[in-house]
Amino acid sequence: MTQASPTIDLSSCDREAIRMPGSIQPHGFVLALSPQGTVVQVSDNLERHLGKHPEAALGRTLADVLGTDTAAQLEPELTRVGARPSFAATVRVGASSFDVLVHRYDSLLMLEFEAVDRIGAADFRHLYPLVGDFLLQLSDAETIEKMSAKAADEIRAVTGFNRVLVYKFDEEGHGHVLAESNDGVLPSYLGQRFPASDIPKQARELYVANRIRLIHDANYAPARLVPQNNPLTEAPNDLSFAALRSVSPVHLQYMRNMGTLASMSVSLIVKGELWGLISCHNAAPRHITFDKRTACEQLGQILALRIQSRELADELQFRLEVRRIMVSVLAGLTQGSDFIENMGSVFPELLQFARASGAAIVVDDRIVSYGDTPNETQLRELVAWLQLNTHDDLYYTDKLPEQYPPAQAYQRTASGLLAMPISRIHEHYLLWFRPEFVYTIDWAGNPHAKDPAQDAPPAPLTPRTSFASWRETVHGASAPWHPGEIEMALEFRTALLGIALERAEQMAELAEELGRANKELEAFSYSVSHDLRAPLRHIVGFSDLLLEAAGNDTLEKRQRFLKNIKESARLAGKLVDDLLSFSQMGRASLRPVPIDMNELVQSCIDKLAIDVGERRVEWHVGALPAITADPTFIQLALYNLLSNAVKFTGQKDPAVIRIDGRREATETVFTVADNGIGFNMDYVHKLFGVFQRLHRMEDFHGTGIGLANVRRIVERHGGRVAAESVPAHGATFTFTIPHSLPNA
Known part of the structure; x- marks a missing residue:
């Protein structure tokens, strides 16, 4: 007969010490032995099963309580006992049979005797x-x-x-x-x-x-x-x-x-x-x-x-498929320079990646969406809320209206959200949306209902009494996000940041090149307005003088005017030639071959013989190592450096110019040193710029492009160029050519 349901206090159900009830189920009994083998604790139903009072068993041996034969049957099984119950034997005590389970826990050897109907041992x-x-x-x-x-x-x-x-x-x-x-x-x-x-x-x-x-x-x-x-x-x-x-x-x-x-x-x-x-x-x-x-x-x-x-097999298959889609998306994102346009081009794959019905990209004032998404105003408000309330690498929920109440207005479209911040500073987000998935749950009893007795406090709570089927319809939720999707989304975010970083580096490099080009353009503008204009003014001026003096001046004076016109025209032509040469340095492809640098230096010295004329110039050329480079470009760089040395040692007698080279671990280093007038190191940063001069043009003629050409040629080869000087004590120029050239 079923007992009447007693009133049970559930107020502390979650804190109930169910591991330490202080009692056992009565279809068996317990004997707890101390390490010395004496009975120190028993269950109070011992008399029902063995006919012995519980107090009479305390302090006694197993043989005293169960009998010598039964104790002898059990003792061999009590030597190897762990924390989990193991079967020891089926024993007969009086008229009853028991399966004996033993385990050691809480400092005691616990023997549990379960009453069984059979006489023989358990059959495994x-x-x-x-x-x-x-x-x-x-x-x-x-x-x-x-x-x-x-x-x-x-x-x-x-x-x-x-x-x-x-x-x-x-x-x-x-x-x-x-x-x-x-x-x-x-x-x-x-x-x-x-x-x-x-x-x-x-x-x-x-x-x-x-x-x-x-x-x-x-x-x-x-x-x-x-x-x-x-x-x-x-x-x-x-x-x-x-x-x-x-x-x-x-x-x-x-x-x-x-x-x-x-x-x-x-x-x-x-x-x-x-x-x-x-x-x-x-x-x-x-x-x-x-x-x-x-x-x-x-x-x-x-x-x-x-x-x-x-589950592991299904999980692996799922992750492989998501990863395949992710790789396809990333491949599409590297095709163009505009990140937003690239993302827009892979929207179908993005939806497939997250099993979503809509996606949107929000980057500052630009919003690009695809599929079923909230409208633009709702998207901006959602992103503002995300920026304020979420701080992890990823935010996801399958109950967005519950987390963000304004989403109730569009829960049919976006009850699920996976939000990926692309920037920590700006409101840059990639958003995926899942639609509302209305579903029903059949509960074994209404989980939300209270028993009538619970509505009249302070009566204690009781366990629920109804297990009748109760159907609940759930709104405002989407299909849940799979753990594999979340992990792949985090990987995807890392890859996106990698692409963004690479783009940032490219933009920084481009900005640096543009900055350099702008400076060169400024110098070019100055040169056109000043350097190129000066010889042209001379040509026009001396031509006017020549016309005015026609028939009146001596032949000697007219010849001097014509000579000045010729010099000015030559200077203008050289300036144009140098500009063209500098421009070609940035466009022409390198054609590297092995170069004997000793032969190359000697050919440059031979070409400079006309400029040297009757001057005393001592050339000291060391044993130069061979390199692999474009011979035309390297010859031009060397000629400019040697020509510079000849020009700025014009006041020295003798002029001493040294060319040395040495091979190091990853590059070959060359130096060109002279004993000329040198320059102030405070202005060394201007030395390799286009049309930059550290000396007056009236004192040392030149277009100011030679050293800029040297730097461009060396950098095209992946090398470095530098200069050091002490005024009036000469200058030393150093350039390097790496053993392994970059792709040019």
């Missing part, structure tokens, strides 16, 4: 064929639901329970029934859900620690431990691994409300976490012996392993 021989047959039934191609259904059938066949459920916990802790085996005595819960509140946090933790639990009869009266606390620690006994551990009265009432008087649960542990449960129910009290429980536990472990394998 059927365990191997059962496990083997179950493994053969499972196929790698089967779904988790089909594998769970087979496990439920096998466990019901082993145990004889009326109903066996296999259910999985979702992210919120609700249990979803995936499979059921039912003989029709109890109602079906297939496809229904049990709210997370049905299983408190500490119960879930215990399911992970101890993976099987049996309740023989929900109407049992618990047998208390004597003494109440562990006599060795003076603390309540931790019965986490005791098979006979008494369970919470809240749960017993829950079972009675559910119409089940016996239950057994097997934990499904996947990747170290509680994935779900195999939950067995019976309308009448039912005891399952240890050997059958062991078989069920093994089946549960096999099912958990196959679930883990199936």
